[in-house]
Each structure stands twice: as C-alpha cells, then as structure tokens.
Amino acid sequence: MGEFELIATYFKRDVKRAALGVGDDCALLAPAPGMQLAVSSDMLVEGRHFLATVAPERLGHKALAVNLSDLAACGAKPLAFTLALALPRADAAFLEGFSRGLFALADAHGCELVGGDTTQGPLNICITVFGEVLPGQALLRSGARAGDELYVSGTLGDARLALEVFRGTVSLAGDAFDAVLCAMEQPQPRIALGLALRGVASSAIDVSDGLAGDLSHILQRSGVGATLDVDKLPRSEVLRAQPLALQRLCTLAGGDDYELLFSAAPSRAAQVRAAAARAGVPVTRIGRIDAEASLRLHDAQGRAVSNQFDSFDHFRS
Amino acid sequence: MGEFELIATYFKRDVKRAALGVGDDCALLAPAPGMQLAVSSDMLVEGRHFLATVAPERLGHKALAVNLSDLAACGAKPLAFTLALALPRADAAFLEGFSRGLFALADAHGCELVGGDTTQGPLNICITVFGEVLPGQALLRSGARAGDELYVSGTLGDARLALEVFRGTVSLAGDAFDAVLCAMEQPQPRIALGLALRGVASSAIDVSDGLAGDLSHILQRSGVGATLDVDKLPRSEVLRAQPLALQRLCTLAGGDDYELLFSAAPSRAAQVRAAAARAGVPVTRIGRIDAEASLRLHDAQGRAVSNQFDSFDHFRS
Numbered sequence: 001m002g003e004f005e006l007i008a009t010y011f012k013r014d015v016k017r018a019a020l021g022v023g024d025d026c027a028l029l030a031p032a033p034g035m036q037l038a039v040s041s042d043m044l045v046e047g048r049h050f051l052a053t054v055a056p057e058r059l060g061h062k063a064l065a066v067n068l069s070d071l072a073a074c075g076a077k078p079l080a081f082t083l084a085l086a087l088p089r090a091d092a093a094f095l096e097g098f099s100r101g102l103f104a105l106a107d108a109h110g111c112e113l114v115g116g117d118t119t120q121g122p123l124n125i126c127i128t129v130f131g132e133v134l135p136g137q138a139l140l141r142s143g144a145r146a147g148d149e150l151y152v153s154g155t156l157g158d159a160r161l162a163l164e165v166f167r168g169t170v171s172l173a174g175d176a177f178d179a180v181l182c183a184m185e186q187p188q189p190r191i192a193l194g195l196a197l198r199g200v201a202s203s204a205i206d207v208s209d210g211l212a213g214d215l216s217h218i219l220q221r222s223g224v225g226a227t228l229d230v231d232k233l234p235r236s237e238v239l240r241a242q243p244l245a246l247q248r249l250c251t252l253a254g255g256d257d258y259e260l261l262f263s264a265a266p267s268r269a270a271q272v273r274a275a276a277a278r279a280g281v282p283v284t285r286i287g288r289i290d291a292e293a294s295l296r297l298h299d300a301q302g303r304a305v306s307n308q309f310d311s312f313d314h315f316r317s
Numbered sequence: 318m319g320e321f322e323l324i325a326t327y328f329k330r331d332v333k334r335a336a337l338g339v340g341d342d343c344a345l346l347a348p349a350p351g352m353q354l355a356v357s358s359d360m361l362v363e364g365r366h367f368l369a370t371v372a373p374e375r376l377g378h379k380a381l382a383v384n385l386s387d388l389a390a391c392g393a394k395p396l397a398f399t400l401a402l403a404l405p406r407a408d409a410a411f412l413e414g415f416s417r418g419l420f421a422l423a424d425a426h427g428c429e430l431v432g433g434d435t436t437q438g439p440l441n442i443c444i445t446v447f448g449e450v451l452p453g454q455a456l457l458r459s460g461a462r463a464g465d466e467l468y469v470s471g472t473l474g475d476a477r478l479a480l481e482v483f484r485g486t487v488s489l490a491g492d493a494f495d496a497v498l499c500a501m502e503q504p505q506p507r508i509a510l511g512l513a514l515r516g517v518a519s520s521a522i523d524v525s526d527g528l529a530g531d532l533s534h535i536l537q538r539s540g541v542g543a544t545l546d547v548d549k550l551p552r553s554e555v556l557r558a559q560p561l562a563l564q565r566l567c568t569l570a571g572g573d574d575y576e577l578l579f580s581a582a583p584s585r586a587a588q589v590r591a592a593a594a595r596a597g598v599p600v601t602r603i604g605r606i607d608a609e610a611s612l613r614l615h616d617a618q619g620r621a622v623s624n625q626f627d628s629f630d631h632f633r634s
Contacts, residue, residue, distance in 0.1 A: 019353055023538070024458050025390035025522060026355035026448070031348045036336055038343035039431065041445060043401035045438030073342035084360035084443045114356065117443075121362030126401045126434075126443035128358060131343070141341050205342060221340070 001090040003118055010099040011083065011113060018080055018114045027114035029080060035132040038076035042067045044125040050185070051166060056094045058185040059125075060101030065187045066208065067129040068109060069258040072194035073206035075139040076131030078111035086121035109191055139197060139204035139262070144222035146291035148202050148263040151272060153190050153281050155234045156211055158183035160254030161242065170246070176238045183236075187258035193283070196275035197262060204262035210253040212307060214261055215295060228287035231300035248305070252297075263289050318407040320435055327416040328400065328430060335397055335431045344431035346397060352449040355393035359384045360443040367502070368483060373411045375502040376442075377418030382504045383525065384446040385426060386575040389511035390523035392456040393448030395428035403438035426508055456514060456521035456579070461539035463608035465519050465580040468589060470507050470598050472551045473528055473574050474567030475500035478559065487563070493555045500553075504575035510600070513592035514579060521579035527570040529624060531578055532612060545604035548617035565622070569614075580606050 001009070007022065015021035020028035031037055044063050046052055054062075064081065071078050083102070087094075106113065111129065162184040164170040165177060172180065190206070197204060203222055207214050211233070219226055233251040240247065264272050269285075276283035290296075297305040318326070324339065332338035337345035348354055361380050363369055371379075381398065388395050400419070404411075423430065428446065479497040481487040489497065507523075514521065520539055524531050528550070536542055550568040557564065581589050586602075593600035607613075614622040 019452070020455070020457070025387040026357045026393060026455070028391075028450070028455055029354040029356060030452065031352075031354060033350060035348075037346040037348060037354065039346060039397075039399060039445075039447075040343045041399040041401045041433050041443070043403055043434045043436055043438075043441070043443060045403050045436055045441075048436055048438055070342040074345075076343060080356075082356060082358040082445055084358045084445075086360055086362050086441060116358050117360045119360055119362055119365055121360075121365055121441065122439040124360070124362075124403060124438065124441045124443075126358070126360060126441075128356075128399055128401075128445040130356075133345070135336070135347065138337070138343070138345055140337070 001092065006090050006095065006118055010095045011116070013113060015112050015114060018112060021112070021114045027082070029114065029130065032132060036135050036138065038071055038074045038131040038133050038138060039128065040067055040070035041126065041128040042070065046123045054185055056097030057101035060098040061105045061186050063125045063127055064102050064105050065189050066258060067127045068111065068189035068191060069187065069206040069208065071129055071131040072190045073139060073204050073260055074131070074133065075137060075194045075198040076133040077195060078109045078191060079130045079132055080112050080114045081106070081127050081129045083113060083116035084126040085116065085118050086124040087118065088123060137198045139194065139201055141203055141205050141218050141221040144203040144218050144224050144263040144289045146224055146289055148265055148289040149269065149285050150226060150228065150263050150287040150289060151283050151285050152207065152211065152234065152259055152261045153193055153283050154259040155236045156207065156257050156259060157235050157239050157247065157250030157254045159256035160250040161239055170242065179236065179238055184256060187256065189258060190260045190279070190281055192279035193260055193275065193281045196278045200268050200271045200275055201262040201264050204260055207257040207259045207261050208255065210255045211261060212252045212295065218263065219295065225290040225293045225295060226287055227290055227296045227298065229300065230297050230305050232284060232286045234282070234284040318409065323407050323412065323435055327412045328433070330430060332429050332431060335429060338429070338431045344399070346431065346447065349449060353452050353455065355388055355391045355448040355450050355455060356445065357384055357387035358443065358445040359387065360441065363440045371502055373414030374418035377415040378422045378503050380442045380444055381419050381422050382506050383575060384444045385428065385506035385508060386504065386523040386525065388446055388448040389507045390456060390521050390577055391448065391450065392454060392511045392515040393450040394512060395426045395508060396447045396449055397429050397431045398423070398444050398446045400430060400433035401443040402433065402435045403441040404435065405440060454515045456511065456518055458520055458522050458535050458538040461520040461535050461541050461580040461606045463541055463606055465582055465606040466586065466602050467543060467545065467580050467604040467606060468600050468602050469524065469528065469551065469576055469578045470510055470600050471576040472553045473524065473576060474556050474564065474571045475553050476573035477567040477571030478556055487559070496553065496555055501573060504573065506575060507577045507598055509596035510577055510592065510598045513595045517585050517588045517592055518579040518581050521577055524574040524576045524578050525572065527572045528578060529569045529612065535580065536612060542607040542610045542612060543604055544607055544613045544615065546617065547614050547622050549601060549603045551599065551601040
C-alpha cells in the first residue's frame with residue numbers, strides 16, 4: 001500500500017462544513033462571521049503518551065481526545081482537525097483500527113478531518129484541532145480571582161493508577177483493571193461542559209500533566225494562589241481502595257486525566273451546578289482561589305499536606 | 318532545562334495579529350471578515366525529510382518553508398503557525414539554531430507562531446500553517462483545462478542532486494556542492510508568486526515529491542492529460558554539467574524542490590510573465606495541458622521520452 005492509497009482508503013472523507021477537505025495543497029475553512037478560531041496542536045509519541053500495547057482503535061480515539069480536551073478547556077465548539085502521522089510501515093490492521101477509533105470520536109463531536117500528512121518514521125501522531133468561539137467568550141487560564149471557588153470534573157487519578165499497574169508497582173485485575181485502563185486509553189473530552197461554562201467559569205485548563213501542576217498554570221497566569229482540600233479530590237472506587245499516599249499521588253500528580261479544572265465566583269455556584277447537569281458530567285468543588293500566591297494543600301481535618309506533587313515534564317520525567 | 322522553560326526561552330513571542338498566542342490551552346485566531354482560512358500540516362522526520370548532518374538553523378528554516386510552500390501553492394497569505402516538536406533531549410545549541418532559522422523565515426513572511434507542543438521522543442517536527450484567501454480565489458489542483466500552458470518556477474533537481482552526493486553516486490565540491498546543498502536545506506517558499514497568480518493560474522501545486530508525480534495530481538484532479546518538453550525543464554548550471562539521464566531523474570523525479578507548478582490559459586501568458594516579474598521569481602513554460610489523459614514526455618527534438626519517473630512515496634521508497 002502506497003502513501004496516496006493509504007490516505008484514500010483510511011483518511012479521505014467528504015467534508016460538510018469546510019470549503020475544501022483532504023486532497024489539495026491546503027484545506028479551506030470558512031469561519032462563521034465574527035467567530036474566533038481556537039487552535040491547538042498535540043503530538044503523541046509511543047512510550048510517552050501511549051504504550052505499545054494499546055489497541056489501535058483506542059489510540060485513534062485518544063489522539064483526537066487529548067486535542068479536543070484543549071478545545072473543551074477553552075470553551076470552543078469543535079469544527080475540524082488535521083492529522084499528521086509517521087508510521088514505521090503502512091500496516092492495514094493498525095490503520096483500520098486507528099481510523100475507526102479516530103472517526104468515531106470525531107463524528108461524536110461534529111469535528112471533521114480536513115487535511116494532514118503521512119510519512120514513514122517512528123510512530124508519531126500530531127493532530128491540530130480547530131474550534132470556534134465568540135470573541136471574549138473563550139475560557140482562559142488568566143481569569144481566576146481571589147475568592148473564586150475551584151472545581152474539577154469527573155474523577156482524577158485512574159489513568160495514573162493504570163500506568164502503575166503496567167510499571168508493576170500496583171496489582172489490579174478484572175473489572176477494576178479494565179476501568180482504569182479505559183480511563184488511560186479512552187479519555188472523554190469534556191466538550192459539553194466547556195461550552196456550558198462559557199460566561200460562568202472565570203478560568204479553566206484541562207488536566208493533562210497532573211492537577212497540582214496544571215493548577216499552577218492558572219495561578220501563575222492569574223497572579224493568585226489557591227487552597228485545596230486533597231480529601232475532596234474526586235476519585236473512583238478503584239482508586240479509593242488503594243493506599244492513601246498512592247491516592248494522593250494519582251489525583252494530584254497523575255497526568256492524563258483530561259478533566260476540566262476551573263474557577264468560578266461563589267455567586268456562580270448555581271450556574272456551575274446547572275452547567276454540570278446540562279453537560280451530564282459530575283463536578284466537584286475542591287478548594288478556593290486566594291490572593292496569597294502559591295498552592296496550599298490540606299486534608300479533611302484541616303491539617304497541612306506538603307506539596308511535593310510536581311507537574312509532569314517531558315524533559316525531566 | 319524543563320519543558321516550560323524550553324518553550325519560554327525559545328518559542329514564546331508576543332503575537333501581533335492573533336487574539337491569543339502561546340501559553341493557554343488554545344491559541345485564538347481572529348480571521349478577517351469574509352476570508353477563508355487555508356490550512357496545511359507537514360511532518361518532518363530525520364532521514365526522510367532531512368539528514369542528521371543538517372545545521373539546526375537550516376532545519377528550522379526548512380520545517381516552516383515546506384509548510385509555507387503549501388500556502389504558496391494555494392495562493393494564500395501566511396498568517397500564523399503551530400509547532401509540535403519531539404526531541405530526544407532539550408539541547409540548547411540545537412534549539413537556539415532551530416528557533417533562529419524558524420523565526421527568520423516566519424518574520425520574512427509575517428507568519429507568527431501561536432501555539433504547539435513539545436515532547437521527548439525521536440526527532441520529529443510537525444508544523445501546521447494558516448493563511449488567508451478570499452473565497453473563490455484559492456489556487457486548486459482541479460482547475461487545469463485542455464489547451465492551458467504549463468509553467469514551473471525557479472529551477473528543478475538541485476535538492477535531489479545534493480541527495481545523490483550524500484548517497485555517494487555523484488561527486489561535487491566547493492561552490493557547486495554549497496549551491497545544491499542550499500537548495501536541499503533552505504528552499505524558498507514561493508509565497509509572492511502564489512499571491513500574484515491568483516486569478517491568473519487555472520491550477521497549481523508545489524513540487525515536493527518530484528515534478529512528474531506532482532503533475533499527475535493536477536491531471537487526476539482536473540481530469541486532463543499533459544505533454545512536457547523534458548529539455549525545457551529549468552535547471553541550474555551545476556545540474557546541467559551532469560549526465561543527461563541524471564538531469565532528467567533530478568528534474569522529473571527529484572523531490573524537495575518546493576517550486577510552483579501551475580497551468581494558465583494561453584490568453585493569460587502576459588499576466589503570468591507580469592506575476593513572475595512582480596514576485597521576482599523566474600517562471601518557465603514547460604508544456605501544455607491536453608484533453609487526452611496521462612502524461613507524455615518528449616525532448617527538444619520532439620522524440621518521445623519514456624515516463625519512468627514515479628513520484629516519491631513514503632511507503633514505497
């Protein structure tokens with residue numbers, strides 16, 4: 001199978017909204033009048049962002065999901081994406097599964113593939129997503145204010161728990177392992193929640209490198225600090241069955257969660273609950289924004305917990 | 318050096334036109350009212366798109382140049398780009414040179430870096446570029462009509478000749494080697510020519526996989542054929558000093574040329590010359606579009622030349 005046959009077989013589909021899709025030098029997008037275009041790129045490398053054991057269908061899902069998660073954190077509506085793919089060889093079984101998982105998630109969010117590139121090389125997946133948002137409505141990292149409440153969607157830490165199973169530091173089997181594996185391999189981008197939080201949240205970020213690290217980006221960009229109750233961090237029953245130190249590591253510094261972390265003024269609390277209900281995603285209040293810089297952690301009894309939870313760093317980890 | 322320090326040191330610059338640049342979950346582009354957005358992604362892998370010996374500054378240039386070349390082929394005006402970069406390690410000397418070459422070309426074309434991703438992994442560079450074009454003005458592969466004349470910009474084949482030197486099949490030294498090495502490592506995207514050809518050319522493509530193969534894309538998408546005079550293909554003095562068979566291989570199937578191949582009605586010949594003069598880029602008429610399908614090659618004496626010049630294919634080469 002050659003390069004152009006590969007594209008035609010697995011990746012060329014008619015576009016509905018874009019003015020021109022796959023097959024020319026450029027794709028052509030026709031932005032709706034007055035809309036801003038939200039753009040994000042994420043690159044996935046084997047061994048860093050996924051394990052060699054992952055099913056191709058789940059990898060196709062995840063590659064797009066981590067990009068859609070950036071649109072969600074911005075409150076943008078997905079429109080289109082490009083896919084650049086380096087493959088060791090044109091493997092039909094891989095491509096069939098990968099494209100199936102990719103397009104299932106793309107279709108679920110009305111996000112169409114408009115272009116890209118394929119080349120021979122070490123497996124590498126680079127997706128750039130495009131979404132639309134009204135000027136002034138994008139959720140940014142810079143809008144948190146002292147007194148705001150801090151929230152996170154879904155549960156945290158299961159993806160990291162799955163990684164620890166692969167590393168051999170934790171034993172899990174059966175349904176418990178399937179559940180955390182699914183969290184790691186098939187994250188659900190919180191698009192509906194991001195859209196519902198426009199005009200409600202004062203700041204937002206998606207949790208990809210671990211809650212403590214990603215929160216620090218909000219704090220730095222907003223010029224504020226925060227206090228978190230580490231016992232309030234939402235976690236699955238599977239994670240709750242693990243030792244407390246592991247629970248804290250996974251929820252605070254896990255990475256690969258793809259939940260939304262956001263702040264909102266206390267007066268918006270009812271609107272936050274309504275947005276969560278509308279999106280069908282649980283949201284938990286986990287702390288508050290302070291005027292005093294840096295992040296303070298405490299437990300349910302109010303005792304200080306030391307913050308040794310660094311963000312994942314691709315060049316330090 | 319960590320991931321965030323790396324981005325802040327080498328890749329974070331203020332944006333002038335975008336509504337939001339590097340540093341949040343998404344960049345925000347504010348398209349001019351009524352404009353279409355031209356989008357293209359290209360991924361560069363060591364050993365496929367560049368050699369390990371390339372100077373980082375030239376690599377930074379080339380990574381953006383091959384993407385800008387797609388905008389040129391579309392007649393789009395460059396606006397912005399994202400950069401996703403996998404690096405084996407955070408090497409300051411590499412990053413300093415790479416970013417310098419990248420931004421020198423970006424600044425020359427008013428194209429600003431708005432976002433991206435960095436990760437640890439085998440060296441891989443994925444850029445997505447954005448340009449703007451008025452609806453209906455984009456140059457497409459599908460517009461060639463029987464009777465149109467075929468043109469190509471600049472000269473062809475020097476990049477391939479340089480590759481043959483590295484492969485040891487050709488000996489070159491001194492200025493001759495420097496010239497073909499520069500063609501391979503520092504292609505100049507024909508942005509000004511692409512803009513000048515809007516409303517003049519009937520179809521266009523950039524020559525990245527070899528003239529014969531890239532022309533076949535125009536022929537297929539336009540439902541036409543073509544006749545080329547292989548002795549008219551523009552080539553450098555260095556290439557002209559090589560055996561005729563090698564000249565033909567390099568010009569017809571070289572790859573990495575990043576010149577514009579385009580068609581225009583005979584009535585547009587004066588406008589083509591004016592566009593070339595305005596852009597300051599030589600343009601050569603090399604053949605014509607036929608109603609009869611497929612590509613016919615002949616030499617200056619009108620003798621048929623067999624077309625054994627396949628396009629470069631990443632999964633066959």
